[in-house]
Amino acid sequence: MRRLVLAAAVGLTACTPRLGLDGTSPSLATLGQGLPRGFLMGTATAAHQVEGGNDNDWTDWEKGSFPDGTPHIVDGDQSGLACDSWNRFDDDLAAMQALGAKVYRFSVEWSRLEPTEGAWDRAAMDRYREWTVKLRAAGIEPMVTLHHFTLPKWVAAKRGFETEDTQAAFVAYTRRVAEALGDTVDTWCPFNEINVYAAQGYLGGIWPPGVKDDTALQVTVMANMLKAHAAAAAALREVDTVDADGDGRATVLTTAHHVRIFQPASHSVLDTAIAGLTDDVANEAVPRALKTGRIRFSVPGTIEIDEVVDGLAGSIDELGLNYYTRDILRADLGSAALSYSYFKAGRPSNDLGWDLYPDGLYLMLTRFSSYGWPISITENGTADATDSFRTEYLAQHVAAIERAAREGVDVRAYYHWSLMDNFEWAEGYSARFGLYRVDFDGTRDRVPTSAVDAFKTIVENIRR
Amino acid sequence: MTALLLAVLLAAEAPAVEGVAPPAAAERLVGPEATAGLGVLGASYAQPGYRLGDAHFTPVVTARYLLGGFTTDAGVLLAVPLTRDGMALAFTGSLRIGWTWRAWSAVGGVVMQWASGATPASQWLPSLRVSGDFGTVGMTLGVLDHFALVPAHLSFDFRAERRRFSLGWVVPIGLVAGADLPLSEGFGLRCTAFAFKAFQAEVAMFTVAGTFGGGR
Numbered sequence: 001m002r003r004l005v006l007a008a009a010v011g012l013t014a015c016t017p018r019l020g021l022d023g024t025s026p027s028l029a030t031l032g033q034g035l036p037r038g039f040l041m042g043t044a045t046a047a048h049q050v051e052g053g054n055d056n057d058w059t060d061w062e063k064g065s066f067p068d069g070t071p072h073i074v075d076g077d078q079s080g081l082a083c084d085s086w087n088r089f090d091d092d093l094a095a096m097q098a099l100g101a102k103v104y105r106f107s108v109e110w111s112r113l114e115p116t117e118g119a120w121d122r123a124a125m126d127r128y129r130e131w132t133v134k135l136r137a138a139g140i141e142p143m144v145t146l147h148h149f150t151l152p153k154w155v156a157a158k159r160g161f162e163t164e165d166t167q168a169a170f171v172a173y174t175r176r177v178a179e180a181l182g183d184t185v186d187t188w189c190p191f192n193e194i195n196v197y198a199a200q201g202y203l204g205g206i207w208p209p210g211v212k213d214d215t216a217l218q219v220t221v222m223a224n225m226l227k228a229h230a231a232a233a234a235a236l237r238e239v240d241t242v243d244a245d246g247d248g249r250a251t252v253l254t255t256a257h258h259v260r261i262f263q264p265a266s267h268s269v270l271d272t273a274i275a276g277l278t279d280d281v282a283n284e285a286v287p288r289a290l291k292t293g294r295i296r297f298s299v300p301g302t303i304e305i306d307e308v309v310d311g312l313a314g315s316i317d318e319l320g321l322n323y324y325t326r327d328i329l330r331a332d333l334g335s336a337a338l339s340y341s342y343f344k345a346g347r348p349s350n351d352l353g354w355d356l357y358p359d360g361l362y363l364m365l366t367r368f369s370s371y372g373w374p375i376s377i378t379e380n381g382t383a384d385a386t387d388s389f390r391t392e393y394l395a396q397h398v399a400a401i402e403r404a405a406r407e408g409v410d411v412r413a414y415y416h417w418s419l420m421d422n423f424e425w426a427e428g429y430s431a432r433f434g435l436y437r438v439d440f441d442g443t444r445d446r447v448p449t450s451a452v453d454a455f456k457t458i459v460e461n462i463r464r
Numbered sequence: 465m466t467a468l469l470l471a472v473l474l475a476a477e478a479p480a481v482e483g484v485a486p487p488a489a490a491e492r493l494v495g496p497e498a499t500a501g502l503g504v505l506g507a508s509y510a511q512p513g514y515r516l517g518d519a520h521f522t523p524v525v526t527a528r529y530l531l532g533g534f535t536t537d538a539g540v541l542l543a544v545p546l547t548r549d550g551m552a553l554a555f556t557g558s559l560r561i562g563w564t565w566r567a568w569s570a571v572g573g574v575v576m577q578w579a580s581g582a583t584p585a586s587q588w589l590p591s592l593r594v595s596g597d598f599g600t601v602g603m604t605l606g607v608l609d610h611f612a613l614v615p616a617h618l619s620f621d622f623r624a625e626r627r628r629f630s631l632g633w634v635v636p637i638g639l640v641a642g643a644d645l646p647l648s649e650g651f652g653l654r655c656t657a658f659a660f661k662a663f664q665a666e667v668a669m670f671t672v673a674g675t676f677g678g679g680r
Binding site for chain 2: 018020261262263264265266267268269270271272273275276277279280283284328330331340342344345346347363366367368369370371
């Protein structure tokens with residue numbers, strides 16, 4: 001009863017604290033001074049988006065079309081050579097050094113390392129090792145992601161993470177990578193955005209395998225990936241026993257969890273309840289499972305999963321948050337998602353129409369700090385082809401981190417998405433997220449945007 | 465719908481069966497009434513360490529009219545968010561029709577909410593309210609009652625002289641309470657409050673309204 005009365009009182013006055021950072025221009029002269037001492041700034045990429053020359057389930061998907069003839073990828077783009085990072089890593093490293101970056105998050109490509117089941121490409125592994133050695137020599141701490149949306153074709157043919165059977169193959173791959181890179185890498189991220197992978201592939205149907213509106217399969221995939229995460233984390237801790245940076249920890253396990261603000265369109269009970277349910281599945285379910293070791297997904301009338309998984313609790317040491325934007329949700333009981341999602345009109349937005357909402361990063365940092373993990377921003381960035389607002393976006397989001405840090409949130413690193421323009425999944429090459437511009441029809445040189453200087457200034461302002 | 469309304473209206477005006485007089489308006493469970501009030505509404509959803517929602521200022525007007533036993537119950541509610549860049553300004557209209565007997569009253573209809581800038585802009589929901597009188601205690605069952613803000617509730621009324629108090633349970637977990645306090649013949653104050661949690665959503669509202677006319 002006391003809780004109910006309290007909820008009523010709070011409910012009546014419930015005003016989420018909003019900082020009003022959008023539209024502001026935080027001073028670059030001092031920005032960064034409010035970040036915690038030793039805060040790490042860097043960038044993030046993913047193998048399929050930058051390496052070029054990959055052959056996986058996405059390369060097949062990129063060639064296809066939807067039933068109405070619309071290509072799977074905007075403008076019919078295919079990843080192809082991408083940024084050619086496979087051959088131009090030194091250019092990437094030089095770009096990072098010009099930023100003053102201290103960390104770099106990248107993924108290794110499973111399909112490159114194990115193109116067919118049980119056949120390992122030693123030369124490919126050696127190249128990744130060469131990268132981690134070079135990064136460390138440059139004073140840049142690598143974070144290695146093991147799964148960033150792509151699957152080897154042979155894994156996809158066996159239904160990927162729709163089945164628990166894929167876990168064994170994923171753990172075998174994880175062990176191989178840990179054996180090869182463990183002495184140069186401490187920070188590991190088994191999965192990137194479990195929630196987004198499942199939503200785009202099994203609810204939206206716009207990523208492989210292109211299944212639409214299958215909520216049951218969506219949450220089943222999320223559950224299987226969480227189980228695979230637990231097993232992979234255990235394997236990493238067992239295999240990687242070398243403390244590469246001398247901080248006393250041989251492994252730092254994290255997950256890059258995509259979070260969004262889901263704002264109810266109105267006070268309607270339906271809008272509010274469905275926004276709450278969406279938030280629970282998309283934002284809360286994964287961290288809750290990682291904290292408690294219990295996977296619980298509830299989609300009323302569709303599927304209930306409630307399972308305790310050995311090793312899941314304690315399987316991360318830090319929580320990574322990927323934050324970009326805010327969605328407005330209006331109830332739509334006729335759709336699988338139970339809502340229609342849109343971006344608020346009249347708001348500042350990026351090239352993809354995404355609401356530029358830096359307050360959301362502050363809200364997510366304060367929210368997830370309640371779990372007790374140190375937090376890193378493992379992705380944050382914006383699509384800005386005209387190089388007109390990226391600097392402001394970066395400054396506003398760093399200001400949001402400063403505010404959260406001042407309020408006691410243990411936030412330790414920021415990885416800007418992305419180091420350079422790249423193959424942006426279903427958006428193809430149309431969305432420009434890079435701190436460096438890449439001309440995909442030309443030389444593919446990394447050309448600094450105006451945000452590079454801002455990034456560098458922020459790094460220099462951080463107290464060491 | 466028009467044909468149904470006409471049929472009901474004609475039935476309401478039909479002459480009484482010889483020897484069986486229809487109950488007069490004053491003998492029915494509820495009578496004609498109008499209310500105008502102001503409220504505050506908090507709507508949010510919550511997770512550990514996080515609550516996303518807004519408080520609203522809510523002017524509200526309702527009216528009930530009886531034509532014989534035929535009952536029309538209508539109202540409008542404006543929800544004005546108190547924070548910038550939060551939930552949309554929204555207008556809600558409710559229209560319910562039904563029948564009122566000596567001890568029972570039932571109305572059902574629709575609630576339409578229009579939210580500024582929302583996609584889609586309008587949202588339609590059914591709404592039902594059934595009230596019964598058992599002497600000193602009355603009972604009300606509502607589904608998407610109170611402008612569809614309350615998912616479902618079962619409330620009990622207690623009368624003391626001309627005052628009336630009610631307390632009820634909101635599904636799945638919550639409370640609804642009310643009080644009618646007559647100030648003069650034909651005029652009084654009505655206080656209504658509810659608070660509930662449904663899934664992650666937490667909604668609470670408090671309204672004070674002046675009542676003109678009579679009845680539950």
